[in-house]
Amino acid sequence: MTTPDKTAVVQVLRDISLLLQMKGENPFRSRAYDTAADRIAGLSEDLGALVREGRLQELPGIGQAIADKVSELLTTGKLAYYDTLRAEFPPGVLELVQVPDLGPKKALVLARQLGVDGVDALEKACREGRVRQLSGFGEKSEAKILAGVELYRRTRTPRRLLGEVMPVAERLLESIKTAPGVIRASVGGSLRRRAETVGDVDLIASAPDANAVFDAFSRAPEVAQVIGRGESKCSVRLREKDLQVDLRVLPDEDFATALHHFTGSKAHHVRLRGLAHERGLKISEWGIHRDDGTKLHVPDEVAFYRLLGMQYIPPELREDTGEIEAALEGRLPEDLVTMEDIQGAVHAHSTWSDGKNSLEEMARAAQALGLKFLTVTEHSQAAIYAGGLKEDDLRRQWDEIDRVNDTVKGVRLLKGIEVDILESGALDYSDGVLEKLEVVIGSIHVRHGMDEEQMTRRLLQAFDNPHLHILGHPTGRLIQNREPYPVRMEAVLDKAAERGVVVEVNGKPERLDLKTEHVRMALQRGVKLVVSCDAHRASDLANLAFAVATARRGWARRGDILNTLPAEQFITTLRKQRAA
Structure with missing residues (x-):
């Protein structure tokens, strides 16, 4: 038996209110359960303690009868009254009432x-x-319910990490490109903007016959169920990760405007519609029209933005965070970093610590991707839980790195470490060891619970060590699992700029740390960055793409990212940064 938590208790009380409304009970009675749910949801005290001490009924709006029911639920893990009431109704009815605008009685x-x-x-x-x-009911009711169902799904669908969704979407996209008659196809939505998390997937294609494309799309092996199909849109649910994918197929003349429309963001579009109106234009997924109805030729998104008198805005920047003003004034960066600019992968582990592949396997994987170097940065000795290396182990690893560099041509392994930044701000190796390394990343892995002042002081102290080159995953966050540790980021980035410490944009999908806002803060201060893969297996080298996407979202240019440099220049620049 699992003891319900506060959230579960609140849900049971709300369910009882709905069931009583369906029965046609006195509305004051059903409202009493909603009131009790509100009171408990807003509790700052421990609910279990209030029940044990018999104080729950002291809360405004909670009488003895409801207090007894909550006590039964918390004590036994179930509530007989709720089970009996629910048995009077068809199964699934409580799910139906979650659809917007569909009341309990309907x-x-x-x-x-x-x-x-x-x-x-x-x-x-x-x-x-x-x-x-x-x-x-009638046709209008039916249409309204369908709209409510779509909204329900969008708000209920859990958002997934960018790195989880991207590979699935790219496989589907490739199959759509080979469907009969397809001229162009692309991902859209938050996925195209490379947002940290994705709710569902939007795909846009152009073809003379949408039905032929939908037929091929529906038969894709990834598709578990077709949940809707119309003249220009087909929606499916995938077997993998229970994702919803919406495919829209339009004539090729509308592809650019449809792609732009379904890429978003909403805030970006609102601003553009206002600009279009000032120019006597109307924009939608079906094209750009003059006020007299004349449709303008829009072959691609570059032409789309040109009609509005601005530079092309890359999808990653379309969040209404200053990109529109910059594009209107012609000062939007046109050399944002790309994957093609990256010469080496930063931040990789092997079987020497907690990685899954040997040094040679990691080198060959980097070679296969066309990379010129890979920084080997195992965990340091304090990270016992991650197989951290003692100083003697580290020296032995250098010999193996030399052997691999002699064996695997075209890619160079750099001797480095991901050294723990200890609670005091000291680094987890002696200066005598650190000064011999080509790349030193300093990261925090434990004691995330320090307060903001303590954590800020810890990082600033670490920056005083002249052998620290790069700050790793600077806020320690794990998206959807762990909040960033409290830190005064302005102070950290100010000192990084002062001391020449480079800051990592970690591409591990659950990290993406620095996040977008902090990337921009760093660049405004002149802080240099690296994009990293935080690889613990060979396949993790693909994380570089997510780091590049995050850096682009923060307006990072090629020259802002140090691992766009060749290996020797990369090492030299890291040292010069600290010596400046």
Whole structure:
């Protein structure tokens, strides 16, 4: 038996309120459960302690009867009253009421008369035209319910990491490009903007016959279910990660404007619509039109922005964070860093610490990607949990690095370390060892719970060590799993600029650290960056693409990223940065 937490208790109380409304009970009675749910949801004290001490009913709006039910739920893990009440209704009805604008009574009618037992069944009934046949419903009701279902899915679908979604989307995109008649195809939405997390996937294609493309799309091995299909849009759910993918197919003359429209962001579009209006233009996914209805030729997105009197804005920058003003004034960076600019991968582990591949395997994987160097940066001795290296182990590893460099041609392994920044701000090796290394990354791996002042002081102290070249994953965050540790980032970046410390943009999908806003802060201070893969296996070298995307979102240019340099110049520049 699992003891319910506060969130589960609140949900049961809200469910009871809905079920009572379906029964037609006195509205004051159902409202009492909603009030109790609100009170408990807003509690700062421990709910279990209040129940044990018999103080729950002291809260405004919670009487003895509801307090007893909460006590039963917390004590036994279930509530007999709730189970009995729920048994009076068709299964799935509580899911139906989560659809926007579908109240409890209408949900009950649909469940009882059509036998729909959830949102998927409700959508199917609407698309088959069965809902409009019920008394009190019609075509408009059906269309409104379908719109509510789509909104429900969008708000309920958990957002997934960019690095989880991108490979799946790219496989689908490649299959669409080979579908009958397809002229152009691209990903859109937050995925094209390379946002940290993605809700669902938008794909846009141009072809003379949408149906032929939809047929091929629906048969793709990744597709588990077709959940909707119209004249220009087909929506499916994938087997992998339960992702929803929306494919839109339009005539090629509308491809550029459709791609732009479905890339977003919403805030960026709102601003552009205002600019278009000032020029006597209207923009939509179906093209750019003059006020008199004349449709303008828009072959690509470069032409789209030119019609609005501005530079082309890359998808990663379309967030209404100053890119529009810069593009209008012709000062938007046109040399944003690209994957093709990157000569070496920074931040990699091998079987010497907690990596999964040998040094030679890592070198050959880097060679296969066309990289010219790879920094070997194992964990340091304090990181016992990650197989951190003692100083003697580190020296032995140097001999193996030399052997691999003699064996694998075209790529060079650099001797480095990811040294722990200890609680005091000291580094986890002696200066005598650190000065012999070509690349020293300093990272925090433990004691994330220090307060903002302590953590800031810890990092600033580390920067005083002249052998520290790069600050690794600067905020320690794990997206959706761990908040960044508290730190005064302005102070950290100010001192990095002063001391010549380079800052990492970590491409591990759950990190992406520095995040976009901090990349811009760093660049404004003249801080140099590296894009890194934080590789623990050969396949993780692909994380470089996510680091590059994050750097681009922060407006980083080629010259801002040091691993765009050849290996020897990279090493020399790291040292010069610290000596300046």
